[in-house]
Amino acid sequence: MAQTDTRTRILDAAERLFAERGFSGTSVRAVTEAAGANLAAVGYHFGSKADLMAAVGRRVIEPITAAQGAALDRLLDGVPEPSVAELVEAFARPLFDDESESGGESGSESGSGGEAGSARRSRLIVAILVDPAEEMHGWMGAAEEAVQDRYLAAFTRALPGITPEELVFRTRGILAVMAVDRIGGRTQPPAAGEANRRWALTFLAAAMSAPPTGPAR
Amino acid sequence: MAQTDTRTRILDAAERLFAERGFSGTSVRAVTEAAGANLAAVGYHFGSKADLMAAVGRRVIEPITAAQGAALDRLLDGVPEPSVAELVEAFARPLFDDESESGGESGSESGSGGEAGSARRSRLIVAILVDPAEEMHGWMGAAEEAVQDRYLAAFTRALPGITPEELVFRTRGILAVMAVDRIGGRTQPPAAGEANRRWALTFLAAAMSAPPTGPAR
DNA sequence: GTCTATAGAACGATAGAC
């Protein structure tokens, strides 16, 4: 098995390009050329560009959702009322990590390396979250919402003073902070992934634990 | 002056469409049709699609950068060492507000209203921050960096225990949280702009004030 | 300054040979 499946090579290339350039900014031709495949292969294997995006998205989101759910199970199994910091870590860590995968599905880098491995998938997650194209996130399913609802309930117990609406805002804030290394000044070092993750957990634990916002003054 | 300038109508339409669909997702045709202008007018008034984006971006960013600088001046003029919450508010409020404009430049909504007025410009800012297309943010200038550096220095004095790198991360976190209402579940109410702003300030003041992240354990 | 018309390239999708 010196060479990967064409279908998998297309998925890998599309994952990288969609993350880097967004959905509208990536052409099917660019994907197939990066994958060393034929233009028509996307139509054959996936049907359309939007269907390719859905396949790419599901491949990266599903194990993360599962890891988030498992982490919450583990947490609630240990203590009935986990701390805010523990909840933040359980929810956010699978969004950053790469190695949480156990199956033999991925593991081949198409080209000569590129990204350090980490921050590759998290970049696609960010792209999915912020891309305005409907095709980029329209395929998301009920499993993701169910896990988010479970975390919302756990955060509600850990932060009883916060209104449900504000808590929804804060939970979205966790996802927004994931986008931090995509933002603004080009000044950032390219491979600060590990430090970024630890800084983000500090940042988010404090933010989630903030006292409730008072009523409009 | 019953009718606005063609050039201004194009800027208004482009501002809305770039914010909603991103740079690659917006065609020049869509802009001119929304503006009630001719396709060739973009070439005549701006030169190219990328130049149009730069004009749109500068029009929205410049008054915000000026307001951020003025707010910091006002703050430092009152007290030599402002609090973290004061700095967050001074930096973030111009990013949310619409009414900080004093000139008579804008003020005409092309269609029948649409957005409530607020959150219209902040949506473009978010789009500028997260869009992967180089044309969406490549035009940003030194004025924005200078203001960010001034805030970075002020935050450094207010938070002496944080390393400069972590502080840069947190400052980017402020911008990332701006993107919160673009994220994920469609569940959000459409015009929650005012509540979102207050929740964001609470969230960010707590996040910025977090104790330093320890060295890697 | 505004328009029509079009050049020239890139796009997504697919028919059909192998």
Next chain:
DNA sequence: GTCTATCGTTCTATAGAC
């Protein structure tokens, strides 16, 4: 399953009439 070839559309940009 992989390829070539191409259809029909849409794109940005611009020449040139008014």
